[in-house]
Amino acid sequence: MTRSLTGAMLGSAIALAAMVGSTAAKADGEVNIYSLRQPFLIEPLLEAFTAKTGIKTNVVFAKEGVVERMKAEGVNSPADVILTVDIGRLNDAVEAGVVQAVESPVLTANVPASFRDPEGRWFALTQRARLIYASKERVKPGEITSYEELADPKWAGRICTRSGKHDYNIALLAGMIAHHGEAKAEAWLAGLKANLARKPQGNDRGQVKAIKEGECDLALGNNYYYGAMLADPEQKAWADAVNPVFPTIGGTKGTHVNVSGIAMSKSAPNRENALELMEFLSSDEAQEIYATVNYEYPVNPHVKWSPLVESWGRFTPDDLPLSAIAELRSTAVRMVDRVGYDG
Amino acid sequence: MTAEADAFRGAAAAPEQFAAVPGDGRRRWHVAALVTAGLVALPVLAIVRTALFPTENIWPHLASTVLPGYVVTTLLLMLGVGLGTFVIGTGTAWLVAMCRFPGRRVFEWALLLPLAMPGYLIAYVYTDLLEFAGPLQSALRAVFGWSTRRDYWFPEIRSLGGAIAMLTLVLYPYVYALARATFLEQSICVLEVSRTLGRSTWRSLIDVALPLARPAIAVGVTLALMECLNDFGTVDFFAVRTLTAGVFDVWLRMGNAGGAAQIALVMLAFVVLLIWAERRSRARQRFHHTSSKLRPIEGIRLRGRKAWAATLACTLPVALGFVVPAATLADYAFTSASAEWSPDFLRHALNSLGLSAAAALAAAGLATLLAYAARQRAGKLVHGAIRLASVGYAIPGAVLAIGVLIPFAAFDNAVDAFLRQTLGVSTGLLLSGTVAALVFAYTVRFLAVSLGAVEAGLGRVTPSMEMAARTLGHSPSATLRRLHLPMIRGSLLTGGLLVFVDTMKELPATLVLRPFNFDTLATFVYQYASDERLEACAPAALAIVAAGILPVLLLARSVGAARPGRKRDGT
Numbered sequence: 001m002t003r004s005l006t007g008a009m010l011g012s013a014i015a016l017a018a019m020v021g022s023t024a025a026k027a028d029g030e031v032n033i034y035s036l037r038q039p040f041l042i043e044p045l046l047e048a049f050t051a052k053t054g055i056k057t058n059v060v061f062a063k064e065g066v067v068e069r070m071k072a073e074g075v076n077s078p079a080d081v082i083l084t085v086d087i088g089r090l091n092d093a094v095e096a097g098v099v100q101a102v103e104s105p106v107l108t109a110n111v112p113a114s115f116r117d118p119e120g121r122w123f124a125l126t127q128r129a130r131l132i133y134a135s136k137e138r139v140k141p142g143e144i145t146s147y148e149e150l151a152d153p154k155w156a157g158r159i160c161t162r163s164g165k166h167d168y169n170i171a172l173l174a175g176m177i178a179h180h181g182e183a184k185a186e187a188w189l190a191g192l193k194a195n196l197a198r199k200p201q202g203n204d205r206g207q208v209k210a211i212k213e214g215e216c217d218l219a220l221g222n223n224y225y226y227g228a229m230l231a232d233p234e235q236k237a238w239a240d241a242v243n244p245v246f247p248t249i250g251g252t253k254g255t256h257v258n259v260s261g262i263a264m265s266k267s268a269p270n271r272e273n274a275l276e277l278m279e280f281l282s283s284d285e286a287q288e289i290y291a292t293v294n295y296e297y298p299v300n301p302h303v304k305w306s307p308l309v310e311s312w313g314r315f316t317p318d319d320l321p322l323s324a325i326a327e328l329r330s331t332a333v334r335m336v337d338r339v340g341y342d343g
Numbered sequence: 344m345t346a347e348a349d350a351f352r353g354a355a356a357a358p359e360q361f362a363a364v365p366g367d368g369r370r371r372w373h374v375a376a377l378v379t380a381g382l383v384a385l386p387v388l389a390i391v392r393t394a395l396f397p398t399e400n401i402w403p404h405l406a407s408t409v410l411p412g413y414v415v416t417t418l419l420l421m422l423g424v425g426l427g428t429f430v431i432g433t434g435t436a437w438l439v440a441m442c443r444f445p446g447r448r449v450f451e452w453a454l455l456l457p458l459a460m461p462g463y464l465i466a467y468v469y470t471d472l473l474e475f476a477g478p479l480q481s482a483l484r485a486v487f488g489w490s491t492r493r494d495y496w497f498p499e500i501r502s503l504g505g506a507i508a509m510l511t512l513v514l515y516p517y518v519y520a521l522a523r524a525t526f527l528e529q530s531i532c533v534l535e536v537s538r539t540l541g542r543s544t545w546r547s548l549i550d551v552a553l554p555l556a557r558p559a560i561a562v563g564v565t566l567a568l569m570e571c572l573n574d575f576g577t578v579d580f581f582a583v584r585t586l587t588a589g590v591f592d593v594w595l596r597m598g599n600a601g602g603a604a605q606i607a608l609v610m611l612a613f614v615v616l617l618i619w620a621e622r623r624s625r626a627r628q629r630f631h632h633t634s635s636k637l638r639p640i641e642g643i644r645l646r647g648r649k650a651w652a653a654t655l656a657c658t659l660p661v662a663l664g665f666v667v668p669a670a671t672l673a674d675y676a677f678t679s680a681s682a683e684w685s686p687d688f689l690r691h692a693l694n695s696l697g698l699s700a701a702a703a704l705a706a707a708g709l710a711t712l713l714a715y716a717a718r719q720r721a722g723k724l725v726h727g728a729i730r731l732a733s734v735g736y737a738i739p740g741a742v743l744a745i746g747v748l749i750p751f752a753a754f755d756n757a758v759d760a761f762l763r764q765t766l767g768v769s770t771g772l773l774l775s776g777t778v779a780a781l782v783f784a785y786t787v788r789f790l791a792v793s794l795g796a797v798e799a800g801l802g803r804v805t806p807s808m809e810m811a812a813r814t815l816g817h818s819p820s821a822t823l824r825r826l827h828l829p830m831i832r833g834s835l836l837t838g839g840l841l842v843f844v845d846t847m848k849e850l851p852a853t854l855v856l857r858p859f860n861f862d863t864l865a866t867f868v869y870q871y872a873s874d875e876r877l878e879a880c881a882p883a884a885l886a887i888v889a890a891g892i893l894p895v896l897l898l899a900r901s902v903g904a905a906r907p908g909r910k911r912d913g914t
Contacts, residue, residue, distance in 0.1 A: 038873070039870055060859055060860075062854040064851070065855035068600065072748040072753070076755060076756055095598065165592055201501050202582075202875065206875055209476055210475070213476035214491055215492055333597055337409045343584070
């Protein structure tokens with residue numbers, strides 16, 4: 001019995017090994033990507049990269065555990081680059097010691113200094129603004145212009161957001177803490193919670209849908225969802241029900257922004273190719289794809305916004321350094337717990 | 344060493360039994376079980392090690408803010424799902440096993456169908472259907488002229504109650520499958536005696552059949568509860584904050600993997616306590632059938648209103664747990680403009696099927712090894728190791744995946760470093776990032792499922808049969824081959840198929856551990872579903888469900904066929 005069982009297991013192991021076939025490691029003309037971004041978002045960019053350079057891209061996509069995987073794999077990790085959203089996640093990778101500094105005149109020329117680590121350990125690729133979506137029917141244009149006003153009792157029972165623990169909301173709260181200090185930021189969060197129409201749930205698109213259905217009048221959401229919804233036959237009606245508002249933060253003219261970015265793995269077996277990919281993603285060609293396909297704001301100042309993104313209006317990004325947001329993340333998470341925002 | 348000492352002690356404690364049987368291979372079984380259990384427990388041990396090194400003590404903050412809420416929510420969720428799966432699972436199992444009513448033959452297998460439906464999918468579907476913007480509430484508003492949420496009351500699907508309902512609907516089949524198998528294997532004589540002694544049909548259920556089936560039902564409910572603890576997708580989507588939510592907050596947003604591991608271990612302690620309490624309350628009771636009179640159960644013929652009530656009781660779980668969500672997905676897949684029909688389905692489906700088959704085989708094989716070794720008068724050490732090996736099921740998949748990563752990568756890096764030093768060649772990562780790591784992770788995660796089924800099956804092999812085989816000179820291996828395996832074939836198949844279906848649906852560990860450019864149906868669905876683009880991934884979601892139906896049907900057959908002495912009575 002044991003023998004036949006062992007045989008069967010061995011057999012299935014061999015079959016499995018054959019099934020996978022392509023185990024990517026060090027190989028000429030390849031680059032290995034650990035991505036926290038969904039495949040369909042980065043596929044157009046990777047296809048353009050392969051078409052241009054002939055370098056094949058291998059991707060593992062996971063939202064959690066990527067940094068832990070790189071840490072465990074250590075010097076033998078096949079990862080060349082890590083692609084992620086949120087400055088906090090980039091910071092995690094730096095702190096875990098799984099990335100290496102990159103020096104590249106191309107990257108320094110394409111990515112403004114405020115969008116990269118001074119030591120070259122991470123580079124932002126796109127910028128995304130955290131907007132307020134306001135009901136076209138029930139909110140007058142100009143009726144809300146700042147994040148601070150979300151705590152105004154006049155909006156009681158009229159606001160929808162996703163979980164306060166989500167990366168995007170944590171980053172916004174970290175921005176509020178940086179501008180106002182902890183005590184004021186906490187009072188603001190409590191005020192916002194008091195105004196919620198329902199328990200925080202769903203994602204950013206879900207909040208806009210809720211406005212369309214009349215559950216609430218204001219919602220927080222990243223700018224690119226607006227474009228994505230307009231392009232989706234099922235969701236266009238949701239987007240049509242709202243006006244995007246670029247709110248200001250901390251009495252400045254700036255709107256809270258966050259980034260998506262890239263870092264090179266410390267172990268990168270295909271360092272040259274990885275560098276080529278990083279440079280490509282910051283180039284005009286790739287930045288234009290980000291702008292037109294993903295409706296994000298390019299970090300490369302030479303690249304024009306897509307006409308659709310342009311039509312939502314120009315805005316000034318908050319000039320708070322990204323590192324400040326990354327540092328205050330843990331404070332923000334605790335604040336969400338204290339206020340019981342998700343409860 | 345310890346194993347041998349332990350085995351020796353065991354043998355010495357009962358010298359009058361078969362201590363001197365020739366060809367005694369018991370010790371070998373103990374050692375094999377210890378090694379296997381040790382390997383399977385590695386990820387859990389890696390998590391324990393991580394828990395020893397938190398970046399800071401998270402408990403004061405948690406305790407003063409969200410922890411009480413998380414604990415209460417977790418307990419309520421477990422209570423709700425435990426009760427729900429027990430009532431639905433046992434009730435329907437009893438009806439189809441012991442009664443005759445319209446549709447019974449269909450329900451026998453149909454009641455298992457919700458197993459093919461992943462919890463995260465059913466949650467998405469019901470939210471779409473039942474939320475404020477969904478078709479049901481919109482229709483109600485149109486009919487009654489309401490306009491806003493404040494005009495009427497409607498249960499909120501994204502709530503604790505909703506989560507309990509969703510998880511109960513997809514988890515009750517564990518209880519149903521195990522309870523039905525046990526009811527079918529019960530000797531009719533016991534029930535006849537009970538009825539002769541004046542018990543009514545229903546009293547017989549409560550007084551005789553249920554206690555006899557208790558070990559199996561307990562296993563089923565425990566599985567459901569463990570699944571409920573490790574679930575993140577459903578509760579997260581419903582904004583229900585359980586301890587699992589705490590694990591992810593501390594890990595991902597406070598950057599404290601050690602603290603997260605600590606919460607995961609506290610949850611594990613919950614489960615261990617639960618299993619211990621159940622076993623303790625059964626104490627030393629052992630039920631073995633001493634009669635082998637197993638002619639087909641006649642069944643109580645239900646008539647009139649009772650028959651319809653039985654039909655309805657069986658229809659509801661199938662309809663809500665399978666038909667409605669599957670039909671909704673099919674509707675999206677075939678009518679929605681944004682449905683993505685990808686030609687890659689076939690490749691993803693083959694990946695899913697291959698992994699599931701390998702995991703099922705491994706989990707069933709290891710479960711047999713462990714459960715049988717435990718029967719060989721194993722000491723506390725072996726028993727303890729086996730328990731430890733089966734707790735992986737209660738750990739959130741993503742956390743368990745990290746636990747798998749650590750020992751695998753450590754092994755790979757050690758081999759690589761050794762070969763670099765001695766031979767000057769680099770092997771890189773041999774196992775990490777391969778399907779081997781995935782299959783191992785699934786085996787660790789789902790071993791509890793197959794172990795539960797196999798243990799329940801072995802429980803029905805009476806010690807006297809075993810003693811007879813051993814007295815006749817069979818070694819433990821030969822006894823297993825010639826006595827146990829034929830007798831537990833049904834349970835073994837049940838365990839294997841449950842693991843198969845579970846692996847088809849598995850998501851979080853797959854995401855973290857998979858090789859490059861590797862998708863299963865579940866990961867493919869996830870990339871859209873996580874963005875609430877259910878219409879887009881409906882075709883792939885439907886494929887998961889469809890791929891799960893065949894093993895579920897096989898499962899139904901295997902449970903039915905497991906009844907010894909069963910005639911071709913057409914059921």
